[in-house]
Amino acid sequence: MAKTQFPMMPKAGGGVLAKLVGVVLVLAVLTMVVKQPAEAAVLVKGIAAGFGAAAEGAAAFLQGVLG
Structure with a gap:
């Protein structure tokens, strides 16, 4: 029996x-961490805070809709 693929799933x-873009991004992040670790830490904290704010906003929205 043949495997069926999901129509909306991307191919592996x-x-x-x-792949080239991925490698370039990884090298850029490693370069930033090695050359400017304090600035890299600030950037990561800012990104994490943004994700946290988005999650809180989504939770507040769902509570407003469902509750």
Whole structure:
């Protein structure tokens, strides 16, 4: 019996360009952490705070809709 794929799921692997972009991003992050660790920490804290604020907003919205 043949495997059926889900129609909306992306295929595994990705192209050469996607892999190249990933490698470049990883190298950029590593360079930033090595050369400017304090600024990298501030950036990560800011990103985490943004995700936290988004989660709180979504929870407040759902409480307002459902409650």
